[in-house]
Amino acid sequence: MSTPVVSIFTPLSPPEATPRALAAAPYDTHWPLDGGTAWVFYSSADQTQVKRPVILADGFSLGKSNVDALYDGLENGAFPFVTALREQGHDLVLLGFDERSASILDNAAVAIECIKKAIDDREGSAPLTVGGFSMGGLVTRYALAKLESEGFRHETETYISYDTPHRGAWLPIGVQAFAHYVRQHWGGMPLVGELLGRFSTMVNSPAARQLLRWHIETPEGAADQARARTDFLDELARVGSWPTNVRLLGVANGAGNGIGNAIPKGVSAMSSTGPVLNGTELFTQDIGNPVVANLHGANKESVVVRTDGLPDIDGAPGGLFPVTPGLPGNPANFGTAAMLAETLDRKPAELVYNASVFVPTVSAVAAGDIDDRHMLDGKVDPEASELDEFLCASENEGHTVMTEELGRWILDRISAG
Template identity: 60%
Template sequence: MSNPVVNIWGTSAEAAPAATQAAPAPWDTKWDLGNRAAGGTAWVFSSSPGEKTLRRPVILADGFAPGATKVDDLYDGLENGEYPFVSTLREAGFDVVLLGFSDRTASILDNAEVAIQCIMRAIADREGEHPLTVGGFSMGGLVTRYALAKLERQRMRHETATYLSYDTPHRGAWLPLGVQAFAHYVKDNWGGPLKPVLNSFSHLVNSPAARQMLRWHLETAAGTTLDVADGQHQDRTDFLEALERMGDWPRIPRLLGVANGTGTGGGNDIPAGDSAMEAYGPHLIGRLDAQGTGSQTVARMDKPGQEPTEIRTTGFPELDGAPGGLFPVAPAFNDAANFGIAAMLAGLVNRTEAELTHNASTFVPTVSALGVADIDDHDALYSKIDPDTSDLHDYHCATANEGHTTMTRELGEWIVNKLKEA
């Protein structure tokens, strides 16, 4: 399986050896973008290498991850996996503009201003009148969706004929509440030389973009019982209201999207309520269970000398096993995903390996990536996709549930063929 385009967790020298360095990306020119609130860079891969003039621009925004976009890594994920996406687009006569951000955890609204600058620059540097394609991967799809909608609201010409999202959480992303609580619990209870690593995942979960994207969010590890109707962070509510004020979706372009999950209703075979991770050691005893319906304990953390902390849920769908793009693995952390990251943290605390039953659960359910239904709805999660219910004009689902934002031949070819039709 190819590595995902977006590496959610990034890398950390303290936790694991650095990942293999990606080869330099062969971009032709770059644009420095942004303002005091947010910054970014766009790297242009011309259809005629060496030229700076654009003819058929395709702007694709990076997704959520720690720190600033590294163009070499972004290009590597798009080009050097199962399908050479960038070079195929260039050979078809498209100029690929990879849009990166100085802070990929910043507010989606702030990074949308960077996207607007990129769109305006592409129009200014374009030769002829061929319309733009604008979109992005994961969070990048939300950034550009908002940017285009805002331009239309302000009656500014974005000259974009096609909007494209790649496994974007249009109806919210899912990170198991137990994993969120576990990250905060470890940060709050242990320090020492590993403190930067132990803190990093909690900080990532509590970043502005994560609070806006996650359908349910836990800010602390304090024990609680969470009902399915609760748990949405105010930042997400504010973002959705801001998007609604802009018209929710851009109205001028055709809306295309792909999902790394299946459209058949077939999940990833993680049984609801099954133990996902168990840690037994002198410093920490912990257990995380896969999300199920009804009332259940999804996380229990126990430090000697303290009262145990439990996270309980009521009324949730079976989200961990739902059809959708799987949480990306981190090559620098021995391919740990979301439950795997919790196991890694427990291992660092106890100095002994935790028991990991399930590594990666669903991150972006198919119904979210296609704008079909809210991910609160269990029946919708596990139903075959009805084309008439999607917010998108056209879409394609993966044959099997695969890593979130993984560039596959199946999805890449579908996109290229759709852009050629325009």
């Protein structure tokens, strides 16, 4: 059977009841890179070189970047960003990776090659705009800072991050543990084993370990910051943390007014009464030392998952964990767990909450640590942000969804530059 791709970072359009077939992205040329590909959309039909390049990097998932999906999310949703960008005379360079779940440091090498290629290919001397979506924003942030640390002139005037988890992302610990539990016991099943293990593989990949503020490697493990994330943050600091003499811009799919998504703390989010997983239940995050998952499987050892000292983060302001187009019911984080449960039980799980926050607003605009409940749930303080300028969405919406509000703001700032 074909395995659905559980994509959690690629720019998404709002979900549809019946997913459309993706049309081929109308790029003009492409640049093969070592570890990726850059697809170039010229601003005019008579071009053979970029003139005012805007490099935007793909985010995290498993496997290779899909230019058709990237273009569709940017152009065919609420706002035709690609068309609007080109009408302003900018050339769009969509940067994709051969393995989106590889280390951010590895994919930063691809971004560096792309930046150098854009400079070499460019007609004229217009400065570059460089950034990315979610993880792509961290990839390009590190790439620019690293080039500077090595004395290379990257000729970039503006950096843009689109709902990038500068201070970490959130995936409920119960969901992580459930994904590992399913893979551990049923990942070897014929036909569906790959699907059952795919989410766990994604959660334990190098990039996910670097992105997630709290990670759990096994159902029985402890939730904490992964060593891979600590090492990445140390390396980011080593190269200066941010590029200098560059305008640092960012947008958040989360609201900045302190209003969350109304998901309560410490309540059941997903439960199963099926023959295989009967008694399995996942809970939204609470403070203290709460149970976040009861994992039960027929003839399998049960596991109770607890966390210690985490904030009640599921309902915080921020970009919501994106749905997965093409899968029944458009599952998100708790929804993906429900989908895996239904695959095993052959009956629907009880799903109370499909998604939770994924990138808290304060993380997306680099204005506070998500460990701090007051910063997490409060109004964003512009003076606290490490960005020069940012915009938060009017209300909490799907992570990396392209909206007219955020898209227009980016275009205005690029033009003003």
